[in-house]
Amino acid sequence: MKTKKLINSGADAVDEMLEGVLAAHPEHLYAVEDMPRAIVAKNGPRNGKVGLVIGGGSGHEPTFLGYVGKGLADAAAIGNVFASPPPDPIVACAKAADGGAGVLFMYGNYAGDVMNFDMAAELLGLDDIEVRTVLTTDDVASAPPEQGNKRRGVAGNVFIFKAAGAACDLMYSLEDVERVARHANSRTYTMGVALSPCSLPQTLKPNFLIGEDEMEIGMGIHGEPGVARGPLRSADEVTDQLLDGILGEMGAAEAGDRVAVLVNSLGSTPMMELYIMMRRVKARLEDAGLLIHTSLVGNYCTSLEMAGASITVMHLDDELQELIDHPCDCAMFRK
Template sequence: MKTKKLINAGADAVDEMLQGVLAAHPRHLYAVENMPRAIIARNGPRKGKVGLVIGGGSGHEPTFLGFVGKGLADAAAIGNVFASPPPDPIIACAMAVDGGAGVLFMYGNYAGDVMNFDMAAEMLALDEIEVRTVLTTDDVASAPADQKDRRRGVAGNVFIFKAAGAACDLLYSFDDVERVARHANARTYTMGVALSPCSLPQTLRPNFLIGEGEMEIGMGIHGEPGVAREPLRPADAVTDELIDSILRDMKAARGDRVAVLVNSLGSTPMMELYILMRRVKSRLDDAGLILHTSLVGNYCTSLEMAGASITVMHLDDELQQLIDYPCDCAMFAR
């Protein structure tokens, strides 16, 4: 059975979405001339500032392009649905935001993204633009703690990009921006649960199958297999399973501060997210952890997938300052 979507042609969905984004947010965003997949912040790049370029496949909105703006990312390179952007828009983004202090690439740890961003970095080096890369690896389910460099980057991108973008806007040196980005990534943990599949605009068919009354713990944002297929349980029990995995990995001490994101994977409504948030706060209180700030809503989605993820960033003084730093983006502001 085909799914229903408000699109024209599946092959045109990404480009038409970008046209709509630019029409809705002209104060924040523009596209590089003749390169519509290179989205630039109007008020972010400037001379002497490290440029922050993020990017990846479409279908996760507001990740990535929604986080382009002053105080966060300077540009986003946009790929097809669930596919890496090719090198050309990545190069265009870097050239548009290069202020002479270097350009930092940040994106999730996926093979296609690594290949294309690395290729872009090699080509930019020929133009004497220094590029460094920090991969996001916050998905607790995708590899053991001692192999964190193999983990996927998922909704924790929001906090990780936020910290790095603030450091850029504060005119940190290239070395310090890279240090902050790696530090933020190392202290960010995400675990998710899927209740139903999504479908690609080109196929209008579910991209995986999950039984009625089932859930999958740890499923990736492209439908990658999780760690357990289980009967659907009440919200508190599901939250406990997710937060237990995060707290085991994080190893925080009582009195430590955290930032929390309760994120919809696309079709899970706010009512359900706040039910999860209620339990998250209770569990943090039991663990003696101080909730410094929280986000609840659609931040890193998977088209219309039902389900949610919980992200916890283990704050210190520097990360707290950077997370609190003002930003003004098309789809996110603080």
């Protein structure tokens, strides 16, 4: 059975979306000439500032292009749905973001992205543009702690990109921006649950199968297998299961420590359900002695129309709190 989408054709969906984004947000964004998949912040890049380039496949909006703007990312390279951008738009983004102080690449830890961003970095080296890379690996369900370098980057990108973008905006050196990005990534933890599949614009067919009374803990944002499938539980039970995984990873947290929290929809889960989860998140974190410094609830890193949600917790310290609080002005996110 085919799904229904408001598109013209699957082949044109990404480019027509980008046309719409630029039409809606001309004060924030522009595309590099003759490179429509290279989206740049109008008020982001400037001389002497480290450029922050993010990117990845489409279908996760507002990740990635929604976080391009002053105080956050300077540019985003956009791929096809659930597919890495090729090297050319990545190179175009880096050149647009380069202020002479180097460029940091940040993106989720997926093989296609690693290959294409690494190719772009090599090409930029020929033009004497220094590039460093930090992969996001916040998905605690995707690999055990001893294999943390194999973990995927998911909704925690929002906080990790935010910290790195603030460091860039505050004119940190490339070395310090890279340090901040790695530090932010190491203290950010995400776990999600899927209730129903999504469908790609090209196929209009579900990308995985799940029973009408089932859920899957730990499923990835492209439909990668999770860690446990079973009967659908209540919101409190699901939230507890996700937080048990997250808090078990944090380990060194002490009473009075501050955290940033994101309760994220994977696409079609409504705000009502997210706020039901948020009330349980607050209660659980308070029981653990943790203080919520800031919280986000809504669609921040989606998987097209997938039903489900993820919870992200960033374990703050003084530096990360300052960076998370730093102002930013993007097309789809403001602080």
